[in-house]
Amino acid sequence: MDSSLISPMVHLAVFAAAFWLPALALLALYFFRRLQSQERLRAIEHGADLTVDREATAARTRRSGIVCIASGLGLSVANVIVVIAAREPVAFVGQAVAIVPIAIGLGLLVDYRIAKRELANGPPLTAGRTERDVAR
Numbered sequence: 001m002d003s004s005l006i007s008p009m010v011h012l013a014v015f016a017a018a019f020w021l022p023a024l025a026l027l028a029l030y031f032f033r034r035l036q037s038q039e040r041l042r043a044i045e046h047g048a049d050l051t052v053d054r055e056a057t058a059a060r061t062r063r064s065g066i067v068c069i070a071s072g073l074g075l076s077v078a079n080v081i082v083v084i085a086a087r088e089p090v091a092f093v094g095q096a097v098a099i100v101p102i103a104i105g106l107g108l109l110v111d112y113r114i115a116k117r118e119l120a121n122g123p124p125l126t127a128g129r130t131e132r133d134v135a136r
Contacts, residue, residue, distance in 0.1 A: 058115040061108050068105030072098045 043050060076098035083091045 062112040065108030068101045072102030
């Protein structure tokens, strides 16, 4: 391929990645939120009980945190195996990749602890009510 064609193609790809992908992601987010709102309104029209199950949400957060920490530890162990097999200590730089899911998992577990503490202190919230409304 001619090198004069590569440069415009690279510019087009960078433009697509920098502009169109975020624009499409925002558009998808908008339609997803709109669909969620419509479903919630239909459920309210039909008299569905929309109470927020904070215990189930806290349990999902705890499980997600444990999965993130386990995946980070798995990445870390895999990187150590690669370093041992390759006999290249510079490859320990890959440990930084394992820190990300571990940190996310720790954050989720902290969120779980905070949610459990809030559950012990106050009444459960229902849809359409905020904590400010419960305090009044």
